[in-house]
Amino acid sequence: MVDERSDSTQTDDGDAPDDSPPATVIDRVVTLTRRAREAVDDNEREAYLDEREALLADHDYVPRVREEDTGETLVMYPEEWVEEGVVQIERIEDTDRAVEVSLSGVGDPDDWDAVAEHNRRVADKIETEHGEPHGATAHAFADFMSNHYAKRVEEATESEREEFTAEYLPRNAWPTDEQLDAVAASLELVEEVGQSLR
Incomplete structure (x- = not known):
């Protein structure tokens, strides 16, 4: 799996593949995820998450946040890989279609x-x-x-x-x-x- 800086977000002629979220969508999804994490109001948090889901659904992707020792990573999977919230390993043909962005960064996430x-x-x-x-x-x-x-x-x-x-x-x-x-x-x-x- 790679983040959006990889070649997986574009084809050989420089265009983004049809089923991959464009960089502007990915950046907005990251922004919404960070704001949802920081929200103190439940309704506000849900609004951010709903917008995030809708943006990715337009491109047949779903978001997940993976917790690691080094922090949290936002992962965007093609929708067909996921069933009832669980990634089905046997459906993954090209791992480069996944998009990953660290939510921790090297600055202060707060x-x-x-x-x-x-x-x-x-x-x-x-x-x-x-x-x-x-x-x-x-x-x-x-x-x-x-x-x-x-x-x-x-x-x-x-x-x-x-x-x-x-x-x-x-x-x-x-x-x-x-x-x-x-x-x-x-x-x-x-x-x-x-x-x-x-």
């Missing part, structure tokens, strides 16, 4: 809402002040850092920036050639604006 809000503000400011292609890259980087590392965009390490540039961006955000050519400049803007909004 601060996730604040981190995600900050990262979104950075991306919005870049989009407003610098336009495209920087805005699109900033929004993709905001999703990546919030959902995978629970960290502010300006706190990204060099290896995290490289992972985003080499794996997440081309495989999940379907960037234009102009966007790919400008990614280094875009990430410099992210760091600069992120620092200014602290």
Whole structure:
């Protein structure tokens, strides 16, 4: 099983496979899962989980949260693998169709809402002040850092920036050639604006 940074989310010609949730849906599902975990009101929690279920159902996927020694992992399975809430091992033909995202990250998961809000503000400011292609890259980087590392965009390490540039961006955000050519400049803007909004 792999997370959405893997090749399982796209075909050889660069398009997402028909039955795989697109990156925007996966990011929203991760957001809803985190918010459900943090909700103090039962009705609010149920609303987040219901929206999560509906989003994935549109793509014939179902969510599960797996607990491990290192934290919790959100796993999204094709619906046909699951019967009465249990994954049927004999139905799994290609494990790469599963999508996994760590909910623990390397930042503080308890601060996730604040981190995600900050990262979104950075991306919005870049989009407003610098336009495209920087805005699109900033929004993709905001999703990546919030959902995978629970960290502010300006706190990204060099290896995290490289992972985003080499794996997440081309495989999940379907960037234009102009966007790919400008990614280094875009990430410099992210760091600069992120620092200014602290």
